[in-house]
Amino acid sequence: MGREEREAGSRKQGGSGAGGPASPCAACKLLRRRCAQGCIFAPYFPADEPQKFATVHKVFGASNVSKLLQELPMGHRSDAVSSLVYEAMARVRDPVYGCVAAISSLQRHIQLLQSQLAFAQAELVRLHLHHAAASHAVTDTAADADGKMMLSLDVLLDHALWSC
Amino acid sequence: MGREEREAGSRKQGGSGAGGPASPCAACKLLRRRCAQGCIFAPYFPADEPQKFATVHKVFGASNVSKLLQELPMGHRSDAVSSLVYEAMARVRDPVYGCVAAISSLQRHIQLLQSQLAFAQAELVRLHLHHAAASHAVTDTAADADGKMMLSLDVLLDHALWSC
Incomplete structure (x- = not known):
């Protein structure tokens, strides 16, 4: 040796x-x-x-x-x-779980992010519907009176929602 | 034996x-x-x-x-x-990466979800700001004429935004 x-x-x-x-x-x-x-x-x-x-x-x-x-x-x-x-x-x-612990942790993180994303997307859809309704109501009652409605909420929301 | x-x-x-x-x-x-x-x-x-x-x-x-x-x-x-x-x-x-391949894949999935979530949240903030501005414009020009503005966009958006 x-x-x-x-x-x-x-x-x-x-x-x-x-x-x-x-x-x-x-x-x-x-x-x-x-x-x-x-x-x-x-x-x-x-x-x-x-x-x-x-x-x-x-x-x-x-x-x-x-x-x-x-x-x-x-x-x-x-x-x-x-x-x-x-x-x-x-x-x-971690002798019990080894790097499987990291996998479980990442999977839990993904579930959390997926639920947060689903919530945010649902909020966007909800806002779209509410503001579409608000836009129509305002148009019916006020547009004739002034004719100066500067923003189209439908167009704005369509752009915002379907681009994500 | x-x-x-x-x-x-x-x-x-x-x-x-x-x-x-x-x-x-x-x-x-x-x-x-x-x-x-x-x-x-x-x-x-x-x-x-x-x-x-x-x-x-x-x-x-x-x-x-x-x-x-x-x-x-x-x-x-x-x-x-x-x-x-x-x-x-x-x-x-997978003799080269073993279950580290799963970890890398999950990490990439998390990055994707985080960027999608950040985008959705930015869209919500953007909508909030746009509609707050639209709400004020409409109020200035049309609310006096009719007085029937049914939805307060500020209240609606405040509720939608800060609950997520």
Whole structure:
């Protein structure tokens, strides 16, 4: 192990991105194994962020994460790691519901917004009907007397209502 | 293993819930191990739903699920299993984003609803201002002539606007 560690320490890792000799990636460090050239974890779990891999390992297991990454094209691996880290952190924070808690919360938020939107739209329709009626009443009683009705409420409300 | 399997087969499992002798739970069946009395998986992974455990095992690993359940009080384990199954199924369906895809989709839906709601509320305010102005204009020109203005637009709009 001593020789392997020295080898790993003298090799640049895809994930470290720093100049000079890089340490083994966070995954290999935690798993106490040689961080070989082409290590599947190295580009996504740099040595300076050990908590990311520790959390993912605790929740999903290194073997499952490795298998999942290997089955994905290179271009999707970074996003997969981000989503795994997000899920794992949510599970550590809330062991019962994990990130399903966030989904439930967002769904409740959507229900609230939908009811507020339905109410606002119903109010707009109600105003349209009331003011259409008011407009006719005013036209019948006052328009002949003055002829200076400047605003057409029907036109105004039609524009306001059906544009949303 | 033969004797153990017979023992497991002749014992009722917490998760099976059926009358008569129950088979080992889905977890022990998949892991090819004895389903002992008090098996941590048995109440939540009945034999007649093998896919639930298979999916959770593939994504999280049996050992991680077992550890997680053991750390939770009994009353929370069923919810934890439900959320794990949900997450695991989402990850199998979408290996890159898992259930984070659902979170992103819900967040986009919330943004859309928030902008629709803001628009509807702005329309209500705009109508309020326009009709308040129209009401004053009509009052100035026509109310003296007839005196039969039946609707107070200000009152109507005040009621409509500030109740939402």
